Amino acid sequence: MEKRISRLEQAIGGTAGLDAASKVPLAEAVEEMQLRLQLLNPTHIDGLHARATKLLAKMQQNEKEDSEFEEKVEKLYDMMNRWDAACIGLPSAVRRMYDLRKLHEQAEQFSKKLSLLMGIREQLSKTMKNKELAMLEFREQIHGALEKLTSDMEKLEERIKKLAP
Template sequence: MSLRKEDVYETEDLPEDDQQMIEDEMNESEEIERVHIDVDNAMKRFKGRLLSTENVEIERVHIDVDNAMKRFKGRLLSTENVDFSDSIVRRKRCGYGGGSYVLEVIGPYADETETLEQKFTRLNCEINDLAESLREQKVSEKPDSCVVHEEDLIAMLETLKALQMNKDDITTCVQSEKKDDKTESATRSAENSIMSGRLAVLENRINRLEQMIDGVGYDESMKICKIPIAEAIEDLRMRVQLLHPAHVDGLHSRITQLLSKLQQVEEKKKEKCDSEFEDKVDKLYEMMSRWDVACTGLSSAVKRMYDLRKLHEQAEHFSKKLSQLTGIRSQLAKTMEREEMMLFDFRQQTHAALEKLGADIARLEERINKLNS
């Protein structure tokens, strides 16, 4: 140990400047407070209030609260892991997140025009919301009071599906409109999309006619058909083709061959079943004949077993009694030995007492003689 050098102690703590920075970061993280915002209460509280400002650059937007509540019903604003702190530490900051899809709606005063994909998503969402409201209205109110019918919505959805199927053609159409060299192909694709939409509408009308022809409101016996018209016509055409003489002769020959084969199979099956039944009966007869001798001697064997059981019970009882007698005999022998030992001790004690008594009498006589003399 050197006495000239200074004492140096190692520690895990950081310098004072670094410690102050860490304490500031911890205080900033503790000061961040997560605030839960209830959307319904906030909308009720600030309903009808406007932000008063005279700045020209701020655009005033009118918001219909009821429509906004209906449109954004069920949407969530996730405030989990939100971090807006201004810290020196290099880490990824998290903002607000949403748990639902994002719908891009461009207003009428916007500079950009709404694309076909945005228009399609907007119409699809609006039609789905309208269908849900119609179902709720059907449950709550009478069906006669509804102005918009579900069939019209189905037709609109089918047109949207047709547009979705031709989505690639429409995108190519939009790209070709921007170019001057491909104007004819763009017009053709647009015409094809229009024709496909018209075909979807026509198919929807045919489905509605089929539902009307289906006999709604009549008994089961009065209904004409429950399948589409095109399928019914195709079925009838196939049946008429089957009634051709050449087809009928071929079917007749095939049916006769099948009937002959079925008869042969049934005969073979009967023969096989009969042979199997006879084999089973023979096996049972052999088994019964083998057990006849055993059954005749069964009564005597049972009687012998019963007698043997009785004999075993008597032997067990005798062995118990014999064991008890041997125990009593051993106890008596032990008591006899004890009595003999006690008798032997008593004899020795009495003999010693008699000898002592004789000696005392002899001494007493000697004293008496001495006193007399």
């Protein structure tokens, strides 16, 4: 029977336009057609439709999640761009802070030294006042001693005058 079909196809020209790979026996072609027809069964198509609908919903959900994710990434990118300007100036700010810390340390040392000098000045001032008071007291004592010596000398001279005629 196959030979007959083959002759008929040649006579009609049914296989003239087909390549060598499509020259399949008729029985196999019929079986393949039956399988394809079974795929077109309404229950099978409904199942395929349901799966396609689920896949479409899942894809839409993924797109929504992707858009949310992209939005978050965009926000992070914008935030990082804002910090880029701050990061550029950060080394100079750190350097200034370090210099400021050194300046504060120097000011603290200066303040301590100034306080020490003020204390020394106060001690010297007190010592000078004490020395001045001691000098005044010494001066008064010497003045008193000189007056007494002068008076004693005068008395001695008067006695000598009285004794010597």
